[in-house]
Amino acid sequence: MVLQKRLDYGFNGYQVPSIPQGSRSARGRGHKKKIENNQICAFDLLATVAGKLLQEQKDSPASTNALAVNDQHAVAKSTVKQEQMDEENQFKIESCDHGSCNKFGSAEELVAGNSSSSFGNYPNKVERGLHGFDKYCEDKEAAEAQKIGSVINGIIPDTCSMEGPMELDMKPHALISSDSSVEVPSCRGHVPHDSFCGRRDDLKVVSRDDDENSSGCTQLSNVTSKGFRSRPRIGDRRIRKLLASKYWKMAPRLKAEDLSNSDGEMKPIHYNRKSSYTRQRSQRNFPFKKRKLFDGSSISTSDGGISSEGISSSPIKGIHGDLTGSGATVHEASGASSSAAGQQATFQLRDSHVKLRIKSFRVPELFIEIPESATVGSLKRTVMEAVTAVLGGGLRVGVLLQGKKVRDDNKTLLQTGICNEDKLDTLGFTLEPNPTNAPASLCTEDPSFQLPNDTAEPIISTRYPTSPVLDPGISIASPDPPATSIGHFVESDHDSVPSPIDISADKTISDSRALVAVPAISVEALAVVPFNRKSRRCEIAQRRIRRPFSVSEVEALVQAVEKLGTGRWRDVKLRAFDNAKHRTYVDLKDKWKTLVHTAKISPQQRRGEPVPQELLDRVLAAHAYWYQQQAKQQAKQQSETCLLL
DNA sequence: TTTAGGG
DNA sequence: CCCTAAA
Structure with a gap:
C-alpha cells in the first residue's frame, strides 16, 4: 500500500501523492521486523506534511537537528552506524499499491492539474509508483515541483528527537500508518469554533509595506506577534529547484534491505523541504539561477525559544493506527480534544513502533479582508494565498500529549510516553508557526496554490460546503473593509500599499490570524505573501510581493x-x-x-x-x-x- | 546607480 | 517582478 498523506488544505483536501509505497523507511539494516507498508514514520510524516505545507528552507546540514538516538539499543551503535547508513540507500521506496493509493483528493488534482500550480509537475497520479517515482526524480522539472515531504514514508525510532526541519536521522521505531492523512481544514475565519485544544492559534498577518519603509503601511491586524514570522516566500523556482534536486538525490535510492534494521541504527535523511512554486501561467521552466539571496539564507535552526508557542493549529484528528503486521489492535483515538487519537503500538523490546495516524491538521485561523467589489475569483485566490501563506510561512509541528505540549524535542517517545497506549489517545499534533524557521530558501509563496480564475472552484472541500466555509471569515472581515482597504490600497498606491503580510504569531497561544487585504479593483492584486521583514535570512532573498499598478x-x-x-x-x-x-x-x-x-x-x-x-x-x-x-x-x-x- | 532588455 | 550587462 502506499502511504498516503493527505493534506487537506482546509478545502478540498489536498492529498499528497501517495508515494511509492513503502515509501522510504529508514531502517537500519538488520531490522528484523518487516516494515509494514503502511507504516510511515511519524516524523517523516510530520516532516512531510510540514514540507508539503510549508516550504522549508534550510539546507544547511548543520542546522538540522537530527533525531537523537538515545535508544538503549541504538545509542552505542548509533555513531558508527550512522555513517554506514549515510551511504545512499537508506530508505527504500516501495512501489505503490494501488487502490488505496489511488484516491487522491481532488484538491490535489486541482492544484496540480490546473494552473500551473507548483504541483503541476508532481505526479498526481497514484499510479506513479516507485518506478514512476524514480523516473520522476530524474525529471528535474518534476523534481522541482515535487515537494519533498509528500512522498516520504518512513519509520522513526521512538528515541529520536524531532527538531530541525532539515535533516532527520531516523531510526526505525515509531511508525505511523501510512494511511495517515493530514488535513488542513479550516481556513475559515473562525478559530474559536474549532479550536480543539482549547487554545487558539492565530496567525496574524499584518500587511505592511513591501519595501523598506513601513511608514505608510497599513496594519490590518492589530495584533502583533513576534514569535511567528511567516517565511517569505522564497519559493523562487530556482531555489526550489536546487532544493529539489538535492533532496531527491537521496530518496530514490532507498533500498528495501534498509528497511529492516532493527539495531536501531539511525539513518540520516536529509531532506530539505522545498517549496514548489510554479509561476502562474508561466510555462517557463524554472530557470535555475541562483539567487544571491539564497546564499544568505542560512537557516536558523533555532527552535529554541519559541518552540511551542505559537499557534497551535489543530490537533490532529483521529489518530489510529493499525498495526498491520504486529497484530496490534488499533484503537480509535478518542482524544478528549476531539482530535487526536493515539494509536497504539506494539511494543516489543526490540522494536517498538508507535503507529499513528494523523487524519488532519487544522490550519490556524485566517482572517481575510476583501473589498465587496472583489470578485469571487479573487476571493478564492485570496483565501488560497492566505492559506498558502500560512502553510508556507513556516510551520512547525507541535506535539501535544494529554493536552500538554511536549517541548522537549530530545525526549524519546518512550520517555514522553508517546508510545504508551493510554497516552496515545491524547496525543495530538499541531501546526504552529515556526518563528525561527525562516530559511530563505524556503520562503514561500507558492504559486502553486494559486488557482487560475476559472479553475478556482474546487477549493472548498467537500467537507465544507462551499460558500459556507468562506463565509465566516469573510463576514468577519468585510464589515469595514471597503472603506479601509480600498481607501488605503487603491488610493494610497503611491505610498503605502498594504500588501505584504506579516504573519506573526503571538508568542503564546493567543490569536494568530492572517489578514489578507485585497485591493478592490485589482483582481490580481493579492498581496498576500507573507514575509518577514524581520528575519534577515528571508529578507535577503525575498521576491517582492506583487503589487499591480492601480x-x-x-x-x-x-x-x-x-x-x-x-x-x-x-x-x-x-x-x-x-x-x-x-x-x-x-x-x-x-x-x-x-x-x-x-x-x-x-x-x-x-x-x-x-x-x-x-x-x-x-x-x-x-x-x-x-x-x-x-x-x-x-x-x-x-x-x-x-x-x- | 541607472539604463535597457531579456527572462 | 527579477536579473544583469553596460554604461
Missing part, C-alpha cells in the same frame, strides 16, 4: 512619461512616484513596457485591473513620440560621430 498609478506614470520620456526612469520615479517606496524606477520602466504591450493587444487579452483605454492611448502616443525622439537623437549622434570621423 489606475491612478498608471495615470501618474503616463503623465510623467509624456513629459519626461522613456529614457529617464529615475526622473519619472522622482516626479511621480517619489513617495511610493515600493516602486522603483525599474518597476516603472517595466510597467511602461507592459503598458505599451497592453495597449497593443486586444482588450480581451488584457488581464488584471483594466486600464482605461484613454490611458492606453496616451501610452501609445507617448511611446511613439519618445521612440521617435530617441531615434532622432540617435540619428543625430550618429551623424555627429560620422562628421567627427
Whole structure:
C-alpha cells in the first residue's frame, strides 16, 4: 500500500501523492521486523506534511537537528552506524499499491492539474509508483515541483528527537500508518469554533509595506506577534529547484534491505523541504539561477525559544493506527480534544513502533479582508494565498500529549510516553508557526496554490460546503473593509500599499490570524505573501510581493512619461512616484513596457485591473513620440560621430 | 546607480 | 517582478 498523506488544505483536501509505497523507511539494516507498508514514520510524516505545507528552507546540514538516538539499543551503535547508513540507500521506496493509493483528493488534482500550480509537475497520479517515482526524480522539472515531504514514508525510532526541519536521522521505531492523512481544514475565519485544544492559534498577518519603509503601511491586524514570522516566500523556482534536486538525490535510492534494521541504527535523511512554486501561467521552466539571496539564507535552526508557542493549529484528528503486521489492535483515538487519537503500538523490546495516524491538521485561523467589489475569483485566490501563506510561512509541528505540549524535542517517545497506549489517545499534533524557521530558501509563496480564475472552484472541500466555509471569515472581515482597504490600497498606491503580510504569531497561544487585504479593483492584486521583514535570512532573498499598478498609478506614470520620456526612469520615479517606496524606477520602466504591450493587444487579452483605454492611448502616443525622439537623437549622434570621423 | 532588455 | 550587462 502506499502511504498516503493527505493534506487537506482546509478545502478540498489536498492529498499528497501517495508515494511509492513503502515509501522510504529508514531502517537500519538488520531490522528484523518487516516494515509494514503502511507504516510511515511519524516524523517523516510530520516532516512531510510540514514540507508539503510549508516550504522549508534550510539546507544547511548543520542546522538540522537530527533525531537523537538515545535508544538503549541504538545509542552505542548509533555513531558508527550512522555513517554506514549515510551511504545512499537508506530508505527504500516501495512501489505503490494501488487502490488505496489511488484516491487522491481532488484538491490535489486541482492544484496540480490546473494552473500551473507548483504541483503541476508532481505526479498526481497514484499510479506513479516507485518506478514512476524514480523516473520522476530524474525529471528535474518534476523534481522541482515535487515537494519533498509528500512522498516520504518512513519509520522513526521512538528515541529520536524531532527538531530541525532539515535533516532527520531516523531510526526505525515509531511508525505511523501510512494511511495517515493530514488535513488542513479550516481556513475559515473562525478559530474559536474549532479550536480543539482549547487554545487558539492565530496567525496574524499584518500587511505592511513591501519595501523598506513601513511608514505608510497599513496594519490590518492589530495584533502583533513576534514569535511567528511567516517565511517569505522564497519559493523562487530556482531555489526550489536546487532544493529539489538535492533532496531527491537521496530518496530514490532507498533500498528495501534498509528497511529492516532493527539495531536501531539511525539513518540520516536529509531532506530539505522545498517549496514548489510554479509561476502562474508561466510555462517557463524554472530557470535555475541562483539567487544571491539564497546564499544568505542560512537557516536558523533555532527552535529554541519559541518552540511551542505559537499557534497551535489543530490537533490532529483521529489518530489510529493499525498495526498491520504486529497484530496490534488499533484503537480509535478518542482524544478528549476531539482530535487526536493515539494509536497504539506494539511494543516489543526490540522494536517498538508507535503507529499513528494523523487524519488532519487544522490550519490556524485566517482572517481575510476583501473589498465587496472583489470578485469571487479573487476571493478564492485570496483565501488560497492566505492559506498558502500560512502553510508556507513556516510551520512547525507541535506535539501535544494529554493536552500538554511536549517541548522537549530530545525526549524519546518512550520517555514522553508517546508510545504508551493510554497516552496515545491524547496525543495530538499541531501546526504552529515556526518563528525561527525562516530559511530563505524556503520562503514561500507558492504559486502553486494559486488557482487560475476559472479553475478556482474546487477549493472548498467537500467537507465544507462551499460558500459556507468562506463565509465566516469573510463576514468577519468585510464589515469595514471597503472603506479601509480600498481607501488605503487603491488610493494610497503611491505610498503605502498594504500588501505584504506579516504573519506573526503571538508568542503564546493567543490569536494568530492572517489578514489578507485585497485591493478592490485589482483582481490580481493579492498581496498576500507573507514575509518577514524581520528575519534577515528571508529578507535577503525575498521576491517582492506583487503589487499591480492601480489606475491612478498608471495615470501618474503616463503623465510623467509624456513629459519626461522613456529614457529617464529615475526622473519619472522622482516626479511621480517619489513617495511610493515600493516602486522603483525599474518597476516603472517595466510597467511602461507592459503598458505599451497592453495597449497593443486586444482588450480581451488584457488581464488584471483594466486600464482605461484613454490611458492606453496616451501610452501609445507617448511611446511613439519618445521612440521617435530617441531615434532622432540617435540619428543625430550618429551623424555627429560620422562628421567627427 | 541607472539604463535597457531579456527572462 | 527579477536579473544583469553596460554604461
